[in-house]
Amino acid sequence: MTDTLLGGFLPFEHEPYFNFAQDTVAALQRAAFQQVRQRYVGQHFPLYIGGKRVEGDDLFEVRNPADTREVVWHFPRATPEQRDQAVAAAQTAFEEWRLSDPLQRATIFKRAAELLRARRMEFNAVMTLENGKNWAEADGEVAESVDHFEVFARETLRWAQGKPVYPMPDEHVTTVYEPIGVVACISPWNFPSAIPLGMALGAIAAGNTVVWKPASETPLSSLLMVELLFEAGLPRGVIQFLTGTDDVLGDPLVDHKDIRMIAFTGSREIGCRIYERAARVQPGQKWLKRVMAEMGGKDPTVVCADGDLEAAALGIVQSAFGYAGQKCSACSRVIAEDSVYDELLERVRALAAEIQVGLPEDNAPVGPVISAGSAERIMKYVHSGKNTARLVLGSEHPDVGERQGGYVQPTIFADVAPEDPLFQEEIFGPVLAFTRARDWQHAIDLANDSDYGLTAAFYSRDPHKLAEARRRMHVGNLYLNRKCTGALSGTHAFGGYGMSGTNAKVGGPDYLFWFLQTKTVAQRY
Ligand SMILES: NC(=O)c1ccc[n+]([C@@H]2O[C@H](COP(=O)([O-])OP(=O)(O)OC[C@H]3O[C@@H](n4cnc5c(N)ncnc54)[C@H](O)[C@@H]3O)[C@@H](O)[C@H]2O)c1
Numbered sequence: 187m188t189d190t191l192l193g194g195f196l197p198f199e200h201e202p203y204f205n206f207a208q209d210t211v212a213a214l215q216r217a218a219f220q221q222v223r224q225r226y227v228g229q230h231f232p233l234y235i236g237g238k239r240v241e242g243d244d245l246f247e248v249r250n251p252a253d254t255r256e257v258v259w260h261f262p263r264a265t266p267e268q269r270d271q272a273v274a275a276a277q278t279a280f281e282e283w284r285l286s287d288p289l290q291r292a293t294i295f296k297r298a299a300e301l302l303r304a305r306r307m308e309f310n311a312v313m314t315l316e317n318g319k320n321w322a323e324a325d326g327e328v329a330e331s332v333d334h335f336e337v338f339a340r341e342t343l344r345w346a347q348g349k350p351v352y353p354m355p356d357e358h359v360t361t362v363y364e365p366i367g368v369v370a371c372i373s374p375w376n377f378p379s380a381i382p383l384g385m386a387l388g389a390i391a392a393g394n395t396v397v398w399k400p401a402s403e404t405p406l407s408s409l410l411m412v413e414l415l416f417e418a419g420l421p422r423g424v425i426q427f428l429t430g431t432d433d434v435l436g437d438p439l440v441d442h443k444d445i446r447m448i449a450f451t452g453s454r455e456i457g458c459r460i461y462e463r464a465a466r467v468q469p470g471q472k473w474l475k476r477v478m479a480e481m482g483g484k485d486p487t488v489v490c491a492d493g494d495l496e497a498a499a500l501g502i503v504q505s506a507f508g509y510a511g512q513k514c515s516a517c518s519r520v521i522a523e524d525s526v527y528d529e530l531l532e533r534v535r536a537l538a539a540e541i542q543v544g545l546p547e548d549n550a551p552v553g554p555v556i557s558a559g560s561a562e563r564i565m566k567y568v569h570s571g572k573n574t575a576r577l578v579l580g581s582e583h584p585d586v587g588e589r590q591g592g593y594v595q596p597t598i599f600a601d602v603a604p605e606d607p608l609f610q611e612e613i614f615g616p617v618l619a620f621t622r623a624r625d626w627q628h629a630i631d632l633a634n635d636s637d638y639g640l641t642a643a644f645y646s647r648d649p650h651k652l653a654e655a656r657r658r659m660h661v662g663n664l665y666l667n668r669k670c671t672g673a674l675s676g677t678h679a680f681g682g683y684g685m686s687g688t689n690a691k692v693g694g695p696d697y698l699f700w701f702l703q704t705k706t707v708a709q710r711y
């Protein structure tokens with residue numbers, strides 16, 4: 187029966203992006219900024235616990251990274267009591283939600299997709315104002331969120347079917363998947379809707395309940411998704427929404443005995459910390475906690491001598507400097523064969539030199555990094571890089587008038603040695619390292635010389651080299667003859683190797699298994 191239902195949810199198409207080059211579309215997006223400013227700026231937003239909206243007394247400010255003098259909105263700092271109430275409420279809601287009909291879940295997600303389609307420009311504008319994405323980057327993420335709703339609607343039905351087993355003549359044996367409990371979803375600021383949404387939908391599509399803890403820099407993009415799900419019919423107790431400080435919502439949430447799983451996306455430092463802490467069984471805890479930890483990257487683009495240099499240069503510039511390099515998937519290393527190294531470097535330099543850094547609300551190609559502190563950290567790499575490598579572009583502060591924010595110019599270093607921090611460490615900003623390889627095989631060795639293994643791009647026209655790249659590149663997401671950013675839900679299951687994390691592969695066919703446990707039932711008649 188579920189097969190028939192799943193059939194009713196097909197076919198699937200990725201949500202198309204808005205074409206902001208069209209005047210009418212651009213005018214609508216501008217109007218959405220005005221509406222969002224009128225409706226949301228200056229507002230105080232709530233927590234959600236046990237289906238109730240909870241106002242807080244102790245508020246923190248969210249600032250516009252494009253001009254940090256502007257406070258855009260306020261959110262509450264949850265107290266330890268509210269954290270514990272949220273976990274308890276999620277436990278209570280689990281008893282009902284775990285038995286919910288997968289078709290009910292799928293229908294809610296489909297409805298949420300429809301609701302979001304109608305409000306995409308509003309969600310884009312909110313994201314721009316709190317995390318500095320330009321229109322296209324924000325739109326890419328909101329479109330990905332629509333895709334997540336559509337994909338998870340189908341995945342919840344698919345997993346509800348169970349899996350066939352090898353039969354026995356005298357027993358009827360089934361393998362079915364059941365939910366596990368309360369999942370804490372902890373997310374970063376750089377993808378404030380699609381990333382927490384992917385984790386939360388994984389949890390609730392599987393029949394679990396959620397404590398959703400967004401990054402403090404970007405809580406409204408997350409809250410709007412939660413409220414959208416409520417509007418679509420999700421029983422309100424299924425998601426608890428908590429904002430606040432890491433001393434209340436970090437270690438203590440991870441350590442909580444009633445948390446069954448932590449779904450985390452963020453830095454390597456915090457991911458490793460969670461992994462370690464969650465391994466300790468707390469008094470009263472009745473399970474081994476499961477941890478999904480999706481972490482950073484140091485993503486290479488390999489360019490072979492026979493590759494299309496024009497396409498490679500464009501792909502490198504888009505993936506290295508789009509959203510100021512603040513994607514875990516961003517290209518941060520280029521490894522090119524000796525014979526094309528200089529030409530490729532010049533092509534990339536010329537394209538990158540044209541990039542204008544400016545206001546994301548005006549749709550500048552590159553906006554600010556998330557904060558002044560982040561810019562300072564990035565500039566430390568740039569300053570020390572000048573002593574270890576050859577600066578080809580950047581390193582100055584772009585002119586953005588009187589605005590205060592962490593604006594960093596696209597920066598390129600050439601002749602970077604493999605042991606250089608520019609080659610090994612995630613900088614999470616618009617800083618690109620070029621390294622020369624003797625030949626294409628050496629280039630693959632250099633690409634693999636990293637603790638991380640998230641994404642990589644590989645450019646060649648030679649089928650033998652492409653096949654070898656498929657076999658040898660040690661990454662979770664390998665892109666041949668295209669840029670290494672922009673995974674699409676349902677198609678490019680996303681997650682890395684090595685210290686990039688647990689390889690959970692959000693948006694992929696196995697993702698829901700992370701949130702399920704398997705029951706075998708054998709019956710004799
Ligand atoms: N692999 C991926 O899919 C992916 C996607 C996006 C971002 N990232 C990575 O995220 C990082 C940038 O994000 P960030 O700066 O927000 O990361 P972060 O690790 O500093 O913070 C992530 C979240 O963890 C919370 N947190 C902080 N201390 C905690 C603790 N002790 N216990 C539990 N939670 C705690 C934060 O409040 C935040 O919500 C980069 O390294 C980037 O590569 C990875």
Ligand SMILES: N[C@@H](CCC=O)C(=O)O
Pocket residue numbers: 376377512513514515670671672673674680
């Ligand atoms: N999924 C995004 C990256 C998310 C990390 O920051 C991409 O594929 O570019």
